[in-house]
Amino acid sequence: MDLSSHLPEWIKSKSKIFSSENFLVSARDIVDAESVARCIELRGNSLHARALLWGDGRLELEATNEQSVLVVQSSRTVRAVWELDDSLNWWLSEVAIYSSPKL
Numbered sequence: 001m002d003l004s005s006h007l008p009e010w011i012k013s014k015s016k017i018f019s020s021e022n023f024l025v026s027a028r029d030i031v032d033a034e035s036v037a038r039c040i041e042l043r044g045n046s047l048h049a050r051a052l053l054w055g056d057g058r059l060e061l062e063a064t065n066e067q068s069v070l071v072v073q074s075s076r077t078v079r080a081v082w083e084l085d086d087s088l089n090w091w092l093s094e095v096a097i098y099s100s101p102k103l
Contacts, residue, residue: 004038004053006081010088011040018042021096040088047071047099051091059084061091063098071098 011018011025018025023044030037035055042049042063049063049072057079063072072094078084 003057003078003081003084004055006084007038007040007053010085014092017092017096021045021099023095023099042092042095045099047095049091049095049099051088053078053084059087061087063091063095065098 007027011027017023021044023042026041028039028041030039030052037052037054039053040051046066047063050061052060054060057077059074059076059078061072061074062070064070072091074087074091076087078087
C-alpha cells in the first residue's frame with residue numbers, strides 16, 4: 001500500500017477527535033522541484049500543526065503556537081502503515097495537549 005493513500009483513512013478515523021478538539025483539518029499535496037508530499041494541517045486553539053509525508057517515506061511532524069514558537073518537531077522515515085499510524089497518533093496527542101485551553 002502506498003502510504004500517502006492511507007492519510008485520508010487516518011483523517012476519517014480521527015474525525016471525532018478533531019471535532020471534540022475544535023480542530024480545522026485540511027489535506028493537500030505539496031509539490032517541490034524534486035518530490036511530492038501529502039500534507040495534513042490542523043488549526044485550533046492558538047496552534048497550527050502540520051504533518052508532511054514525502055514520497056520516500058520521510059514524515060515531518062511539527063506544531064507551532066500563536067507566538068510561532070515550535071512546540072512539536074519530529075522527523076522520521078516510515079515504511080509501513082502501522083509506523084505511519086503510530087507517528088501520526090503521537091503527533092495528534094501532542095497537538096491536543098498543546099492546543100488545550102489553559103484553565
